[in-house]
Amino acid sequence: MHCFATWNEPSARVNAIMGVRPGCSWIAPRSIVCFCVDVELGSSAGRYDALALLGPTASGKTDLALALAEQGPVDIVNMDSAQVYRGMDIGTAKPELAVRQRIPHHLFDVVDPAEAYSAGRFVEEAQAVIRAIRRAGRIPLLVGGTWLYYRALRDGLAPLPPAVPGVRDKLAERAAHLGWPSLHAELVRIDPAAGQRIHPHDAQRIQRALEVWEVTGIPLSVHWTRARHQGLALRTLVLIPDHRDWLHRRIAQRLEAMFAAGFVEEVAGLRARSDLRPDLPALRAVGYRQVWTCLDGRLPP
Template identity: 40%
Template sequence: MAIPARAIHHLSETQVRCKPVVVIVGPTAAGKSRVAVEVAKAFETEVLTADSRQVYRGMDVGTDKPVPEERQGVAHRLIDLVNPDESFNAGLYRRQALDEIERLYRDCRLPLVVGGAGLYVRTLLQGLCEAPPADPILRAALRQEAKEQGLDHLYARLVAVDSAAAARLHPRDESKVIRALEVYQLSGRRMSEFQQEHGFAERPFSALIVGLNRDRDALYRRIEERIDWQLAHGLIEETKQLLAQGYQRDSSAMKGLGYRQVAEHLAGEYDAAEMVRRFKRDTRHFSKRQMTWFRKEPGIQWLTIEESESAQHTAELVIRQIERFLTTLEGRG
């Protein structure tokens, strides 16, 4: 199904004053990227990526960055921002994303944010709590503690000082567990207290949030097919190159899906078949955690993509939602 020709969709002055942002979210392998490219072409805009792993340079196959042919001439921003050994977080993402959004407003173009990083999207749309900034020395000490005594030990420490924050985190989510402990040690206050006070109540934008999902069996099949493709198209070689460049297995970037399992296989911890099994299992679990997060987020308008449905057809449904959204904003003037 071809997307019908339209007039150029530049924002009016009234719409710009309303600060519209369109966000496309959903679990990994749902098909967000292909749909986003079609939507971006229809509105002559760019894709602002919200992916906590695509920010790393040199990590392309394993993070499923769209190759130039897949981007179809559409600019993709907020990828390749830092090296794999550099720190990056939701606050830094928000700062750079706001700059990109303001640039698009100056050109009267619609910001289109696309990705599966729920925290990045929430932080962008609802602001940051006033917790103390990261302390590199303390953070390094906590990482070393996790390496020596295990992440379960750190998680147990967090449960003891901030059970509310711990209950919201996966016990294996090292970066968030460390951040919550860091906040407590720096301020003497619980991360959950900062979050409760903030309430994530800022609303700097008029946001339309569209969620894309698939039937669970279809989604899992797509996850497994994508992993097979990644392994056949250079993920093992990419991981070897990153390790050869000196990036450590215990860094946040190298603990990402795919890289972690391949690196453990290369270190002789298990054979290739077990590596593939773990990679697919862990990615399925990750997609479930993504959906658990997004289901708790208010205001998402969900579309279930059928297996026979083309990206162009799904994009057309999203485009119609956006047109209604922009018409409503125009009426506010």
């Protein structure tokens, strides 16, 4: 059994285990965090395959993960959909390279921004990484705020057809003329259940839902009800701010630090590449699409 006592900041408050899901603890930032983790997470005694650390942007996930890794046999596994992309470091708040070289990190810088990276691919690669970490006798700690990735890993994924570039390109062209809310209205008519779950401005998910419909003739929500791949048992910790204004100040400070570190120059370098477009999934990440739009001479909506 490994015990970790970390994050000795003031305003200590550790929330009790909530009844949202078994194996899920809610922890307030700026707290003294003390908990024990069985190295044999997947054994009958341990019950869990991995740890997962979730929370909103700037809530302190990376700081806590690094503190845990400094005190125990912990490998950090990325669970952020933007940090998988190479060359997108500042705007994604990716841990510095020196830190990633000192402490084992996995699933960072996996693909080029010109490539698509799906939840299905994440699940496949994360499961392989977790198995390798466990075989080495270490503890896998998933860290990130991409709920889709977490849910897919925990609950499993329904089998879906692979992406079809031609179909995606046609949908992107229609969206350029009509706008994504218009395509979302079309999705609501075709698949009310999916339309209700997907936000009218969530371009990536709208595109995927319509793509699945066009390729298979079956609504995405029907695919969701079908047999899923086996999920993992995750011991989940969720960071919840004591006060929203505290989190808002943290976000503002992070944004200022990003601009000071060269975020605009990072986006300009991506924009200079002839193979990248602002409608690619990587460049729809928050911050990147807004800076790209400004560099185009247009203000974001």
